[in-house]
Amino acid sequence: MKTLARQEWYGAMVAVLVLGILLSFASPYFLNTRNLSNILVQASVIALLAGGQTFVILTGGVDLAVGSLTALSGAVAGYMMVKLGIDPYMAILAAFAIGAAVGIFNGYLVAFVGIPSFIVTLGGLTLWRGLAFDATGGFDMSGLPDPFPFIGYGDLFGFLPMPIVIMATFYIVMSFVLSSTKLGRYVYAIGSNEMGARQVGINIRWYKLGVYVVSGLCCALAAIVLIGRMDSSSGKIAQMFELDAIAAVILGGTSLFGGRGSIIGSLLGAILITMIRNGMNLLEISQFKQMMAIGAVVIIAVWIDVIRRQRLLRK
Amino acid sequence: MRTPILKIRGLTKHYGGVKALTEANFSLAPGEHAAIVGDNGAGKSTFVRLITGAEQPNHGEISLDGEVVNFSSPLDARDQGVETVYQTLALAEDLDVPANIFLGREIVRFNLGPLSILNHKAMREESVSMLATTGVKIQDMSETLRGMSGGQRQCVAIARAAGFAKKLIILDEPTAALGIQETARVEEIIKGLKQRGVPLIIISHNLRQVFDLVDRIWVFRQGRIIASVLTATSNPEQIVGLITGAIDPEKLPGATDAIKDIALFH
Numbered sequence: 001m002k003t004l005a006r007q008e009w010y011g012a013m014v015a016v017l018v019l020g021i022l023l024s025f026a027s028p029y030f031l032n033t034r035n036l037s038n039i040l041v042q043a044s045v046i047a048l049l050a051g052g053q054t055f056v057i058l059t060g061g062v063d064l065a066v067g068s069l070t071a072l073s074g075a076v077a078g079y080m081m082v083k084l085g086i087d088p089y090m091a092i093l094a095a096f097a098i099g100a101a102v103g104i105f106n107g108y109l110v111a112f113v114g115i116p117s118f119i120v121t122l123g124g125l126t127l128w129r130g131l132a133f134d135a136t137g138g139f140d141m142s143g144l145p146d147p148f149p150f151i152g153y154g155d156l157f158g159f160l161p162m163p164i165v166i167m168a169t170f171y172i173v174m175s176f177v178l179s180s181t182k183l184g185r186y187v188y189a190i191g192s193n194e195m196g197a198r199q200v201g202i203n204i205r206w207y208k209l210g211v212y213v214v215s216g217l218c219c220a221l222a223a224i225v226l227i228g229r230m231d232s233s234s235g236k237i238a239q240m241f242e243l244d245a246i247a248a249v250i251l252g253g254t255s256l257f258g259g260r261g262s263i264i265g266s267l268l269g270a271i272l273i274t275m276i277r278n279g280m281n282l283l284e285i286s287q288f289k290q291m292m293a294i295g296a297v298v299i300i301a302v303w304i305d306v307i308r309r310q311r312l313l314r315k
Numbered sequence: 316m317r318t319p320i321l322k323i324r325g326l327t328k329h330y331g332g333v334k335a336l337t338e339a340n341f342s343l344a345p346g347e348h349a350a351i352v353g354d355n356g357a358g359k360s361t362f363v364r365l366i367t368g369a370e371q372p373n374h375g376e377i378s379l380d381g382e383v384v385n386f387s388s389p390l391d392a393r394d395q396g397v398e399t400v401y402q403t404l405a406l407a408e409d410l411d412v413p414a415n416i417f418l419g420r421e422i423v424r425f426n427l428g429p430l431s432i433l434n435h436k437a438m439r440e441e442s443v444s445m446l447a448t449t450g451v452k453i454q455d456m457s458e459t460l461r462g463m464s465g466g467q468r469q470c471v472a473i474a475r476a477a478g479f480a481k482k483l484i485i486l487d488e489p490t491a492a493l494g495i496q497e498t499a500r501v502e503e504i505i506k507g508l509k510q511r512g513v514p515l516i517i518i519s520h521n522l523r524q525v526f527d528l529v530d531r532i533w534v535f536r537q538g539r540i541i542a543s544v545l546t547a548t549s550n551p552e553q554i555v556g557l558i559t560g561a562i563d564p565e566k567l568p569g570a571t572d573a574i575k576d577i578a579l580f581h
Contacts, residue, residue, distance in 0.1 A: 177430065180433050180435070181427075181430045181431060182429055182431045182433065183429040183430055185410070188410055188414075189410060189414075192408050192409040192410060193406065193407050193408060196405035196418075197407065197418070197419075199389065199401065200418045200420075201390045201419040210429060259408065312461055
């Protein structure tokens with residue numbers, strides 16, 4: 001077994017602990033159950049997006065469209081429920097169908113046509129956002145039917161906030177998929193050595209398509225949690241969430257070059273980003289400075305990744 | 316005479332006007348180790364691509380263990396028992412040893428397509444025994460390949476090929492990128508395969524190595540197989556002469572016998 005210090009997510013765990021200790025000294029409000037629970041609830045949407053993003057990044061790709069796709073899934077589901085009066089479970093199904101369809105679209109262009117994922121999803125960033133507004137007429141849809149209030153605010157067994165329950169369940173499942181299924185193994189193999197993976201007979205095109213579908217489905221799940229928490233939906237939701245999701249994955253120790261990383265790291269990364277935001281709010285640091293801080297953290301995380309990669313290659 | 320494990324007659328591949336390989340005859344006896352030598356552009360790579368299914372010949376016949384075969388792809392060749400270790404090794408550096416050995420043919424607990432559940436324990440145990448049989452020593456099986464030397468990686472790739480090969484193994488320049496000690500390690504592994512009777516074809520530029528390891532050498536020159544000599548009755552100077560054209564194979568006693576035999580009897 002790899003020792004703890006050599007796990008990719010070790011750095012993220014240390015960062016969460018150190019930042020936690022610093023913040024509990026800096027602010028009297030940080031270290032109480034409600035604030036900690038709040039951090040996890042706030043981290044949930046980013047964590048769900050980061051989970052799918054991890055699969056994509058491990059293959060050596062990137063999905064820049066997750067924020068926009070979350071908006072598309074969420075806006076359409078909201079529109080169906082509020083404006084059209086469609087059954088909420090049908091709307092949830094529709095959200096997942098949209099996530100899967102866009103995933104297939106992205107995956108097809110990346111894996112079968114050969115367009116770099118960066119370009120496909122950069123186009124998608126504005127394409128799906130535009131479609132989200134266009135398809136819903138730009139309306140704000142508020143007052144969502146059951147089970148959305150429960151998904152957003154409900155507590156399981158009276159004390160476990162649903163977003164945390166969903167996030168935890170999701171990470172247990174994804175962690176298993178990544179470590180113990182063919183898909184998970186091939187995700188690493190493709191990210192390590194795509195040519196080699198093809199030579200040993202892995203159908204890399206279908207597996208690459210698969211990771212974009214996973215990411216698309218994660219967007220749909222994130223959208224459901226997000227609109228539940230906001231009790232409303234529109235094309236405006238989840239702006240810039242792709243940045244937080246990618247940052248969470250990179251902060252979690254997953255390499256942007258593919259092949260190396262873990263799903264648990266992405267969860268820690270999502271928590272870390274939320275903690276940074278939460279801490280700066282508690283310390284009354286302005287929104288502008290927060291934007292700068294998050295951007296700087298992302299660059300530093302990638303910087304560390306590049307140095308780490310060069311060390312490994314020198315071996 | 317026993318049925319050859321691999322027998323090739325009249326194998327030809329032309330790309331337009333370029334005659335990459337013309338009427339190549341070749342045979343490999345059970346348990347035999349053979350080397351393919353020749354200058355760059357002599358047709359070695361084309362020959363290997365044809366017998367591993369990477370390309371299909373214009374005409375000619377490949378028999379594997381007495382049966383005529385047509386490989387539609389490298390995977391097809393692999394499924395029929397021909398394992399190839401490419402120079403690029405086809406290993407995933409970020410995965411551990413058992414994951415690499417079983418890459419693309421994992422043992423699963425439940426077959427659920429892409430979501431098939433892996434049987435880590437079985438693969439690990441099989442890997443340990445495969446490495447032991449091949450004589451490859453790996454200290455930590457759960458270490459990723461990134462931390463290993465080129466020689467160790469080559470050994471893992473050979474152990475994988477040896478573990479799965481039902482008919483024969485093809486090694487493409489296995490020591491080209493290795494240092495002296497690592498080359499020696501890989502050569503030991505290859506000698507072990509000889510003792511176990513695993514048929515093997517090695518492509519190598521290193522004549523010292525070729526004479527050290529194999530029973531028979533097939534010399535390629537200008538898109539043809541021009542000679543087949545036993546290492547026991549030849550020497551490196553002769554082989555160099557054949558490769559460069561300084562020695563006419565027709566005038567070297569016995570050098571073309573095996574090739575002509577294949578052409579005559581089938």
